[in-house]
Amino acid sequence: MNEPAISVQDVVREYRRPRTSLTGPTPVVRALRGVSLEVGRGERFGLVGESGSGKSTLLRIVAALDTPTSGRVQVLGRDVSGVPERRLGFLRRSLQLVLQDPRSSLDPRMRVGDVVAEPLVAQKLPGRRERVREVLAEVGLPAEAAERYPHQFSGGQRQRISIARALAPRPQILVADEPVSALDVSVRAQVLNLLTDLVQRHGLTLLLVSHDLAVVRHMCQQVAVMQDGQLVETGPAEQLWERPQHPYTRRLVESAPDLRRALDRLP
Amino acid sequence: MSGRGSRRGGAAVLVGGALVALVVLMALLSFLWTPHDPTLVDARVRLQGPSPAYWLGTDRFGRDLVSQLMVGARTTVYVGLVAVGIAALVGVPLGVLAAMAPRWLGELLMRANDLLLAFPALLLAVMLAAVLGAGTGVAMVAIGVSTVPSFARVVRAGSLQVLRSDFVLAARAAGRRPWGVAVRHVLPNVAGLVIVQASVAFAIAVLAEAALSFLGFGTPPPTPSWGRMLQESQSLLFTDPRLAVVPGVAVAAAVLGFNLLGDGLRDRLDPRLEARR
Numbered sequence: 001m002n003e004p005a006i007s008v009q010d011v012v013r014e015y016r017r018p019r020t021s022l023t024g025p026t027p028v029v030r031a032l033r034g035v036s037l038e039v040g041r042g043e044r045f046g047l048v049g050e051s052g053s054g055k056s057t058l059l060r061i062v063a064a065l066d067t068p069t070s071g072r073v074q075v076l077g078r079d080v081s082g083v084p085e086r087r088l089g090f091l092r093r094s095l096q097l098v099l100q101d102p103r104s105s106l107d108p109r110m111r112v113g114d115v116v117a118e119p120l121v122a123q124k125l126p127g128r129r130e131r132v133r134e135v136l137a138e139v140g141l142p143a144e145a146a147e148r149y150p151h152q153f154s155g156g157q158r159q160r161i162s163i164a165r166a167l168a169p170r171p172q173i174l175v176a177d178e179p180v181s182a183l184d185v186s187v188r189a190q191v192l193n194l195l196t197d198l199v200q201r202h203g204l205t206l207l208l209v210s211h212d213l214a215v216v217r218h219m220c221q222q223v224a225v226m227q228d229g230q231l232v233e234t235g236p237a238e239q240l241w242e243r244p245q246h247p248y249t250r251r252l253v254e255s256a257p258d259l260r261r262a263l264d265r266l267p
Numbered sequence: 268m269s270g271r272g273s274r275r276g277g278a279a280v281l282v283g284g285a286l287v288a289l290v291v292l293m294a295l296l297s298f299l300w301t302p303h304d305p306t307l308v309d310a311r312v313r314l315q316g317p318s319p320a321y322w323l324g325t326d327r328f329g330r331d332l333v334s335q336l337m338v339g340a341r342t343t344v345y346v347g348l349v350a351v352g353i354a355a356l357v358g359v360p361l362g363v364l365a366a367m368a369p370r371w372l373g374e375l376l377m378r379a380n381d382l383l384l385a386f387p388a389l390l391l392a393v394m395l396a397a398v399l400g401a402g403t404g405v406a407m408v409a410i411g412v413s414t415v416p417s418f419a420r421v422v423r424a425g426s427l428q429v430l431r432s433d434f435v436l437a438a439r440a441a442g443r444r445p446w447g448v449a450v451r452h453v454l455p456n457v458a459g460l461v462i463v464q465a466s467v468a469f470a471i472a473v474l475a476e477a478a479l480s481f482l483g484f485g486t487p488p489p490t491p492s493w494g495r496m497l498q499e500s501q502s503l504l505f506t507d508p509r510l511a512v513v514p515g516v517a518v519a520a521a522v523l524g525f526n527l528l529g530d531g532l533r534d535r536l537d538p539r540l541e542a543r544r
Binding site: 060063065085089092093095096097099100101104105106107108109110118119122123162165169 | 432433434436437438439440441442443444447451452455456458
């Protein structure tokens with residue numbers, strides 16, 4: 001049981017663009033160029049980088065929603081890439097997703113209760129009704145919320161719904177893709193605290209993707225910095241924050257707002 | 268927000284809905300009551316103008332125009348319903364399939380679909396009628412089959428958009444298989460598009476049925492049909508234009524009604540517009 005929760009080994013993902021000329025080769029875009037990382041069980045791991053750096057691609061590959069061109073991905077010691085969906089039951093039960101924008105990640109035509117119950121229905125897990133009420137309470141929503149539609153909720157509440165859906169099948173691993181960057185600044189802290197709370201209470205492994213180093217520093221123990229489809233630096237969050245080695249990491253640290261540093265800079 | 272949304276396309280839906288309701292009510296009422304027997308030939312009242320007994324007058328066989336119009340509406344609604352039903356029943360699954368299938372299969376389906384789309388509906392109907400014989404059933408099938416591609420196309424485009432959405436990604440991560448995604452996410456989200464398309468297709472079906480009957484490939488006599496009323500008025504067009512104007516206005520009103528309804532509903536139901544609200 002000592003194998004890591006998530007293990008990514010030398011993963012490459014290339015996309016083919018449509019041909020630009022009839023005779024020329026199809027242009028290839030390399031979204032990931034040999035990425036390796038390990039997330040230990042119960043660890044909170046942050047993946048930082050600007051948009052287009054390949055973070056979300058990596059996340060999709062870890063969740064087996066995309067297949068790498070080469071390389072190997074294991075979750076809880078079992079291969080997930082290139083494995084047919086019918087043998088991914090363990091992954092769907094143990095790893096859940098929270099996506100960036102709750103306006104688009106919740107089906108507008110589904111009641112909240114059905115949204116939250118979706119993993120339970122899809123995986124034929126018992127005790128739907130009670131579980132939905134439980135997880136709604138856990139994210140701070142009333143049980144009546146189940147009867148309403150997503151558009152009747154605010155952005156922060158919708159992200160809570162999305163978190164409730166992820167928690168419903170009692171996963172061990174939570175993968176969150178920029179969980180607060182689509183939200184109003186005023187509710188970001190609330191949702192982040194809720195997420196931290198839940199991860200700690202249930203002893204979840206967290207893989208958090210963000211462009212915001214400050215968010216990652218607040219939530220994660222380990223951080224990997226990504227640029228142009230490659231990891232440029234990996235290490236404990238505080239170490240990266242205090243002594244960034246790679247120039248790109250240094251730039252990210254400098255661009256992150258920090259009260260103490262801002263005060264230091266005052267004359 | 269919702270106030271603006273509910274007003275959008277309001278007038279079109281109202282006028283279109285009223286015209287459509289008029290046609291449907293006329294058809295329903297004809298089962299219970301018509302002023303006269305629409306097929307009763309009476310030489311004594313040939314080509315009469317409007318009068319208290321015959322509100323819109325009679326044709327050259329002395330048949331009451333109002334009664335013919337009412338029973339003709341029945342044919343129109345019936346043919347439209349069955350044709351649109353066939354088109355939706357085949358076109359919607361085809362569109363969803365083409366969107367969810369592997370890329371090469373989806374493309375293959377859509378190219379075949381384009382081929383069918385390029386083929387004029389009326390020509391197909393005439394061909395079918397020539398092979399199977401003229402009749403209401405043949406007309407319905409022909410109109411239905413030739414409307415399938417437009418449904419498939421619209422539904423595929425809508426489905427592709429739904430399949431790219433984050434909520435489908437989340438559903439897959441939750442363990443939904445393709446079938447579950449299709450039934451629980453794709454179909455409910457393209458339903459609005461299908462309703463709009465059905466309304467527009469209904470207008471086309473009304474027109475096609477009239478055209479087929481006019482050409483003699485549709486509803487056979489003695490069953491009244493708007494298209495055949497037009498055809499029969501042809502030889503008297505200059506002596507008694509009323510005979511052409513009455514069914515002509517009926518066809519135009521029905522087509523306009525379904526088109527307005529479709530346009531109005533599109534403004535209300537289009538998920539792309541809704542997302543921007």
